[in-house]
Amino acid sequence: MSEDVLVVNNLQTAFDTDSGRLTAVDGVSFTVPAGKTVGIVGESGCGKSVTAMSIVQLLPQPAGVITGGEVIFKGANLIGADDETLYGVRGNEIGVIFQEPMTALNPVHRIGKQLSESLILHKGLSKKEAWEESIELLEMVGIPSPEMRVSEYPHQLSGGMRQRVVIAIALACKPDLIIADEPTTALDVTVQAQILDLLKKLQKEHGSSVILITHDLGVIAETCDEVVVMYAGRVVEQAPVENIFKNPQHAYTKGLLASMTKLETPRKSELKTIPNMVAGIADFVPGCRFCQRMEQEGMTLEVRPEFKEVAKDHWVEACPLCTDHA
Amino acid sequence: MNLLEVNNLKMHFPVHGGVMSRVVGAVKAVDGVSLTINKGETLGIVGESGCGKSTLGKAIVRLTKPTEGSILLNGIDITHMSQGHLRPLRKQFQMMFQDPAESLNPRMSVGEIITEPMLIQKIGNAVSRREKAIKLLERVGLPASAVDKFSFEFSGGQRQRVGVARAIALQPELLVLDEPVSALDVSVQSQVLNLLMELQEEMGIAYMFIAHDLAVVKHISDNVAVMYLGKIVEMADADIIYKNPKHTYTKALISAIPIPDPTVDRERMILDGDVPSPINPPKGSAFGHRLNHPAYDETIGLDMPLVEIEPGHWVAADPCCLGAEDYAKVREMV
Numbered sequence: 001m002s003e004d005v006l007v008v009n010n011l012q013t014a015f016d017t018d019s020g021r022l023t024a025v026d027g028v029s030f031t032v033p034a035g036k037t038v039g040i041v042g043e044s045g046c047g048k049s050v051t052a053m054s055i056v057q058l059l060p061q062p063a064g065v066i067t068g069g070e071v072i073f074k075g076a077n078l079i080g081a082d083d084e085t086l087y088g089v090r091g092n093e094i095g096v097i098f099q100e101p102m103t104a105l106n107p108v109h110r111i112g113k114q115l116s117e118s119l120i121l122h123k124g125l126s127k128k129e130a131w132e133e134s135i136e137l138l139e140m141v142g143i144p145s146p147e148m149r150v151s152e153y154p155h156q157l158s159g160g161m162r163q164r165v166v167i168a169i170a171l172a173c174k175p176d177l178i179i180a181d182e183p184t185t186a187l188d189v190t191v192q193a194q195i196l197d198l199l200k201k202l203q204k205e206h207g208s209s210v211i212l213i214t215h216d217l218g219v220i221a222e223t224c225d226e227v228v229v230m231y232a233g234r235v236v237e238q239a240p241v242e243n244i245f246k247n248p249q250h251a252y253t254k255g256l257l258a259s260m261t262k263l264e265t266p267r268k269s270e271l272k273t274i275p276n277m278v279a280g281i282a283d284f285v286p287g288c289r290f291c292q293r294m295e296q297e298g299m300t301l302e303v304r305p306e307f308k309e310v311a312k313d314h315w316v317e318a319c320p321l322c323t324d325h326a
Numbered sequence: 327m328n329l330l331e332v333n334n335l336k337m338h339f340p341v342h343g344g345v346m347s348r349v350v351g352a353v354k355a356v357d358g359v360s361l362t363i364n365k366g367e368t369l370g371i372v373g374e375s376g377c378g379k380s381t382l383g384k385a386i387v388r389l390t391k392p393t394e395g396s397i398l399l400n401g402i403d404i405t406h407m408s409q410g411h412l413r414p415l416r417k418q419f420q421m422m423f424q425d426p427a428e429s430l431n432p433r434m435s436v437g438e439i440i441t442e443p444m445l446i447q448k449i450g451n452a453v454s455r456r457e458k459a460i461k462l463l464e465r466v467g468l469p470a471s472a473v474d475k476f477s478f479e480f481s482g483g484q485r486q487r488v489g490v491a492r493a494i495a496l497q498p499e500l501l502v503l504d505e506p507v508s509a510l511d512v513s514v515q516s517q518v519l520n521l522l523m524e525l526q527e528e529m530g531i532a533y534m535f536i537a538h539d540l541a542v543v544k545h546i547s548d549n550v551a552v553m554y555l556g557k558i559v560e561m562a563d564a565d566i567i568y569k570n571p572k573h574t575y576t577k578a579l580i581s582a583i584p585i586p587d588p589t590v591d592r593e594r595m596i597l598d599g600d601v602p603s604p605i606n607p608p609k610g611s612a613f614g615h616r617l618n619h620p621a622y623d624e625t626i627g628l629d630m631p632l633v634e635i636e637p638g639h640w641v642a643a644d645p646c647c648l649g650a651e652d653y654a655k656v657r658e659m660v
Contacts, residue, residue, distance in 0.1 A: 043511040043512070043513065043514075044482075044511055158600045159375075159600075160600055161600070188374040188375055188538060189374075189538065189539075189540070189579060189582040189583060190374060190578060190579065190582045190597045191374075191600065192582065192584075193581075193582040193584075193594055193596055193597075194596055194597070194598075196584075197594070197596055215511060215512065216584065217512070217586045218583065218584030218585060218586045219584050220586075221584065221585060221586045221587055221588045221590075222584045222585065222588075224588075241588040242588050242589065245586065245587060245588055245589075246589075255513060256512060256513060257586070259512050259513045259515075259516040260512055260516075260541075260586055261515070261516065261519070261539070261541045261542045261545050262541055262586065263540070263541050263544060263568060263580075263583065263585075265541075265545055267544065267545060267546075267547075267564055267565060268523055268545070268546065269545075270520055270523070271516035271519055271520050271545070272516065273513060273516045273517045273520065274513035277481055277483065277484075277514065
């Protein structure tokens, strides 16, 4: 039955800068099955947020340009779609949860007004109906005394509460796909646990699919069904969550898993690291970019490795030096 | 003798209100904290945002003037010392901040940033200071050529290395690290943590390591103190506090850490709500209030001191947050 809600095919996104056009997302492909949670993990600057924002075409303008590929949402390609179609999709069929609850909410409007906005626009509710519905939404995301909170301003709420409001806005129109861009990064661990729990519960109730972007492998392990590992603008590995943790194939995934500080690592022992750092976006090689970081030389830097399926549903960028799949 | 001894430290900030801007209350950011750090050891401080952990760090290095209590460094009371008298002592203790982008002056070259503490302490001349800066850069894993560059030319991890180089320039005995790796990516985080552990081994620096990432704190610390609303609620050896936490808040914090293993399925303890405001804190057990504990009313006005329940394991004598057996035990000791 599992139909794919979203298929991203060879997506390419670039930014026009003073030093020319820089490709931030370089041929990214993955699929999101109905009702599943797909995690996108990678270090800062790997293009995970740009990938997400390209799906809903909310890139900074005029610098951000989608230069190629397809984003097929429920059978229709969103790339090249007209503004009308996109207005109908964004906030309605695709809900977005942004990272900073501080900046995602408008400080001069009441919570209720911000929640009502998409309900009035997409569902055609009257102002009064939308206000009532907003109260219900706040209750759904676990905000105490919602009838009072609905007429408050964002600054009157704590960080965790604000993030709940952002989630309520994203879920207002019962979207088929939720894109959550680092939804818990700015929050404390205890509040993070609350929010992840809430997301899971709501996803179960609505049957939505979720794309969860994070740099925290712990969060991935606890919430995702599928994992997409990104490095330097590309997907280096994609697999079901158990495979990523139990049987990682790419050297970068292995390095990332090894360098995490875990509770059971012996105290004060030397931590595993990935040497060096990601190259600047302007210096990316056409070939394997993890080889570039590891200061390898030769052909692997010249030719982009093939992205291939090495086991069922387990895809990897098959660099001969970074994997066993040449 | 302990390197650092803090007794009943309080850091209250006045709240002004009304037309005359009179003092109408106080934010009790740090409210009666006592702790000690031995030479060459690490004390980790964990807690949620707003629990007062950064304020505690700043008060200890005397960036602020504590309201009450005392801070003894090598037996010398620095609590009320003037900044002028403190200056020669500052060689012994340094602080390093969370955000390397904001704590390094963008108008100064890396060399100037690292040599500034030496300049203030009137150590060496321009040539010898520059040589020292290059040595320090190499020690923290940066090329010597970095000395003439500016901090914005570096990545986050490299900038934090510059911060480390500046902090160790005077060979301090105590370094207060306020969230030193939380702004960094995982793979870079472990590089910086390794560097900090190596330096401790080499130079015998004691660390006060403030962070919200419990796995990181546990890894680097000898002892860990858990703070909630301006107070320490539990303090013990790092391994013991994770294996055998006594206080409900410590248990809740540990249970909230996401485990990077998809096959582990566990019952999470989900806390409701947030940390209450330190302007108007609950009158009784602060955490009992958040838990809506039935025994909360009994704790109003009750003195709940830290008690050494087992050798080296301290916990607040709070009836809402301890098991019945533990509470009976600490009650006898009060």
